Amino acid sequence: MTTAATPVRARSFWGRARRCGPWLSVAPFLLIMLVGLILPTVALGFGAFGNGTSDVEAALGGGYRQALWGSLKLSVVCAVLGAVCGLLLARAVLAGGGLLRRLVLTASGVLANFGGVPLAFMFIATIGNAGIVTALIRDWTGFDLANSTFSLYQFGGLVLVYLYFLVPLMVIVIAPALDGVRAEWSEAAANLGATPGQYWRLVAGPLLAPPVMAGALLLFCGSLSAFATAQAMVGGTVPLVTLQIANALSGNVSADHEGVGAALALEMIVLVSIVMAVYWTIERRTARWLR
């Protein structure tokens, strides 16, 4: 707090209220942070280290470590693909304008919230082995998707299903940033003799890098925490941390695994914290050029 440095002039109620004002106004946010983030994290810490370090060690080894890598791989692939596809789609749609723009943005708002078991079942019913689209393709082209190298029930299939809600999410979060890039800037760059490549590399690129990265981070966290869809589609055959946490906390097979579940959840928090820290560092570096 910097209030100590400011001379104490007003001793009236309003004067005090004004000094506390900034803190009062963020109080609800801090309260939510406390209840929704800090307290659960502390509780997880107690749960994870309740039996000494054995649970944490277990959560870092064997199948659990594999799950951690699996989640990381899936999230990175989904974040990169989702960010690129979402950016391109948003750019195309915004450039098109008019009705298309409104349609796509509204649809994105709906699709970005799609998830869980219904999403999994939708894909199973369309491009699963007995899916409608699978049957149509077989009837029309003679190509049998169910007998090809593609399978919905593996890593690639999961990425496809996740992109179904991640790309629209990227469109929503990146559209305002794209709108912020003025047409005048590209015209000005062109007037000064810049090629389109140079414009994107030196002007629009640096401007858009922070929001694109922020979007990718959001997608990363989204796919890292997704759970019900994967559970219904691939069970334990694609290793994921969220599935392991679910097994530990509400399984029918292994008893007394609550500590490991808490340790795994703690790992996820640490993972996201690291990613956030990296993002902030890069963002600060790019932001320097924008000042």
Added chain:
Amino acid sequence: MRQRNIVLHGLLAAAVVAGVAGCGSSEKAAEAQNNTAAAATATSAAELGGMDALIKAAQAEGQLNVITLPPDWANYGEIIETFSKKYNIKVNSDNPDGSSQDEINAVKSLKGQDRAPDVLDLGGAFAQSGAKEGLFANYKVATWADIPDSQKESNGAWYNDYGGYISIGCDAKKIAVCPTTFADLKKPEYKGKVALNGDPTKSGSAFAGVFAAALANGGSFTNIQPGIDYFAALKKSGNYIPVESTPATIEKGETPISIDWDYLNAGYTKKLAEKGIDWKVAVPSDGVYGNFYCQAINKTAPHPAAARLWEEFLYSDEGQNLWLKGYARPVRLPKMTESGKADSALVAQLPKVEAKAEFPTTDQIDGAKKVLTDGWTKALTG
């Protein structure tokens, strides 16, 4: 810190006031409370003065909280309804699709609350670990002697209730020749058609499916690895798809062959027949694996008398036959068959089991679980 203490004291004071106010009710309620208090420690109906006294105490409580009992699982829908009508007790069914761990969590987190579960239907491992933690009340039903010693905790903390065998369900309209053994499932004609009821590291029936496959492939109760290898090979050949099979995926045709408990598969037969699906059920002759679930009473049950009455009802001839109607094999079935109390029409509709099944001990199951949790994902990835 100080401020928090003040808030805490305030809350405590409010709670005390509410408690005192709650105490000032009629004599009848006081009597009911006495009965409830007596029931909370009763280890048999006789201790409370016989069945009539138990029924009276349970009716004074008026309610029973059950948890994780899906209505279409082992006929629980009808069982709950029959109990409720027979004794005029309202049954509150919470979290029907939950797991055994959810039940244990509820016992712990809702302790002392009116909505805590009274009775539990648990997997063996959870019954044992819960008993070790002292979460359950000891209670012996009137038919206690009919339950084999190996299928109950000697003080009555838990006791097996119903069980079944791993079976292969098959959509006879989509599959030309329905598989009846684990060896059959490897045939190329079943590519992309074989599913389990979930992830075996989470779902009890899928775990049992892997165990059964182990028995079919040279494994034993102390060696589940061949089952893991079997499914790894099945995944590689494309026969096994990791979709969690449900009536919805069966109806859609995505999981035309589903390995699951026989009582669930047999239950689906009736349900799916209405949708025009001919769901055939076979207990695989090369991998006969059976297991039982367990009943237990929450030690801090909000309705202790109703909880005990529920157990008496389940283990009565009527209750046992109701499970049988749901294609589950109740624990008293052998004795009831001997004495002619089992409904023979219901026995006849059970899927046939060719070999005499043995059951793994809890230690064997625990060992298998460890191997499975460590090895399943690794073996099946890719």
